[in-house]
Amino acid sequence: MPWKKKRKQRDSGTPLRPTRFNFKGCGCVSLLLLFLVLATVLLYSQWTFLQHRFVTYPRMADALAELEEKRRPAPRADGRTDLRGVFHSHSLLSHDSMGTPAEIVRGAKLAKIDFIFLTDHPATPPKDVPPELQGEHDGITLIPGVETSQGMIAWFFDTRTVDPKASLAEQITAVQAAGGVAGVCHPDEPRPWDHLPPFTAMEIYNLHADAKKTKWTMSYRVGEMFWSMPKYPMEVFYGLFHDPMGYVALWDHLTIGDEDHPGRRVVAIAGNDAHQNNGVRLVVSPQGGLVLTDTSPKVEPMMESTNWLARRFASGHAVGETVWRWDADLYERSFRFVNTHLLATGHSPSELRAALEAGHAYVAFDSLVTATGFDFSYRALDQRFLMGDEAPLSKQGVLSVDLPVSALISLKRNGVPVAQAHDTQLRYTAKEPGVYRVEVFLDYDGTALPWIYSNPIYLK
Ligand SMILES: [Zn+2]
Numbered sequence: 001m002p003w004k005k006k007r008k009q010r011d012s013g014t015p016l017r018p019t020r021f022n023f024k025g026c027g028c029v030s031l032l033l034l035f036l037v038l039a040t041v042l043l044y045s046q047w048t049f050l051q052h053r054f055v056t057y058p059r060m061a062d063a064l065a066e067l068e069e070k071r072r073p074a075p076r077a078d079g080r081t082d083l084r085g086v087f088h089s090h091s092l093l094s095h096d097s098m099g100t101p102a103e104i105v106r107g108a109k110l111a112k113i114d115f116i117f118l119t120d121h122p123a124t125p126p127k128d129v130p131p132e133l134q135g136e137h138d139g140i141t142l143i144p145g146v147e148t149s150q151g152m153i154a155w156f157f158d159t160r161t162v163d164p165k166a167s168l169a170e171q172i173t174a175v176q177a178a179g180g181v182a183g184v185c186h187p188d189e190p191r192p193w194d195h196l197p198p199f200t201a202m203e204i205y206n207l208h209a210d211a212k213k214t215k216w217t218m219s220y221r222v223g224e225m226f227w228s229m230p231k232y233p234m235e236v237f238y239g240l241f242h243d244p245m246g247y248v249a250l251w252d253h254l255t256i257g258d259e260d261h262p263g264r265r266v267v268a269i270a271g272n273d274a275h276q277n278n279g280v281r282l283v284v285s286p287q288g289g290l291v292l293t294d295t296s297p298k299v300e301p302m303m304e305s306t307n308w309l310a311r312r313f314a315s316g317h318a319v320g321e322t323v324w325r326w327d328a329d330l331y332e333r334s335f336r337f338v339n340t341h342l343l344a345t346g347h348s349p350s351e352l353r354a355a356l357e358a359g360h361a362y363v364a365f366d367s368l369v370t371a372t373g374f375d376f377s378y379r380a381l382d383q384r385f386l387m388g389d390e391a392p393l394s395k396q397g398v399l400s401v402d403l404p405v406s407a408l409i410s411l412k413r414n415g416v417p418v419a420q421a422h423d424t425q426l427r428y429t430a431k432e433p434g435v436y437r438v439e440v441f442l443d444y445d446g447t448a449l450p451w452i453y454s455n456p457i458y459l460k
Pocket residue numbers: 088090119147273
């Protein structure tokens with residue numbers, strides 16, 4: 001009603017009729033406004049995901065593929081093979097993984113790795129470790145082992161000799177006494193580092209711990225997990241990555257030592273901490289319906305249904321059977337993201353053990369660019385020393401770094417850079433004794449992505 005007519009009515013004493021809402025005139029505008037508000041909220045909540053999925057990830061994948069193309073790895077001339085593998089993986093022997101031997105070997109084949117040092121918890125007596133989880137299978141060497149809640153990872157010993165309630169130091173001592181190899185995992189957890197007996201290796205990176213550091217909003221996670229992950233799994237994983245410099249500094253502290261603690265030999269490894277338990281699955285319930293739960297062995301229902309659709313899906317399947325599943329952390333993905341390379345004389349467990357104990361190893365984020373072909377050595381007096389070796393300092397001795405593709409090489413002495421080059425190689429005549437190691441970074445979009453961490457050469 002026009003306002004003039006309304007005023008006339010009021011002034012004449014005629015009772016006012018309530019104004020009728022004009023659906024024809026205002027409805028479309030309201031709907032349009034509502035749509036715009038919803039679209040803005042949706043766009044705002046999914047902005048990061050959309051930007052990653054359509055800009056960041058494709059660009060990163062293209063740039064890395066180009067670098068991979070350019071790789072020219074030099075063959076090794078010392079009779080050793082650069083074997084790429086995984087430390088710290090769980091199987092169905094662990095309380096929090098359902099990974100079968102077949103899934104593990106398949107994941108390893110797809111990730112193109114050569115070996116896996118398994119770490120199951122709780123410890124399984126050797127006689128109960130299935131033959132499919134030890135020795136060579138389809139070209140992959142599997143070495144059974146254990147992870148304790150105190151933070152020890154260990155292999156090549158009778159797991160019954162370790163008390164699960166003992167301290168980390170006591171467990172390491174027990175493993176050494178039983179002839180095994182012990183390491184320390186999860187540097188993200190507090191450990192009595194300076195008070196531990198000698199141990200072989202430590203993780204300078206743990207993928208599982210790293211992923212847990214990222215706080216995702218639910219709306220963002222859904223798009224990343226279901227839409228980006230199948231096409232760009234490594235790029236999504238890289239979105240969870242945090243520079244391990246703090247753990248590397250801790251490792252330096254152990255190998256270099258200080259006034260109170262002499263330096264000690266510790267081999268750096270990467271912890272893939274693969275479980276294949278981050279996902280969802282539908283399991284047939286005792287009522288003949290379906291339960292939505294995660295991909296760990298515990299069936300903790302997130303949702304449950306016995307409606308006709310659920311019953312139809314479940315029909316013909318046994319109670320407890322998984323009728324559908326979707327995995328974020330497939331073994332293949334966890335195995336590919338980061339690797340530990342061993343310069344070994346062969347694939348057998350004893351040859352891998354020897355390379356590990358000698359520190360002939362390096363850590364690389366091979367999901368960026370395959371690092372095989374990287375080498376760090378010391379040539380002096382007609383002798384060639386490898387990563388992990390102790391060598392006498394010689395006047396003409398040269399530290400050599402070689403790469404399969406040009407990148408930023410940083411040579412460090414006792415944790416401090418002494419030489420840098422953006423090249424496929426670096427040569428440095430060492431004048432002082434010390435703990436020498438190499439870090440390599442890839443150029444990407446104006447940032448230096450951590451790529452390779454060598455083990456040290458100890459010049460005495
Ligand atoms: Zn673990």
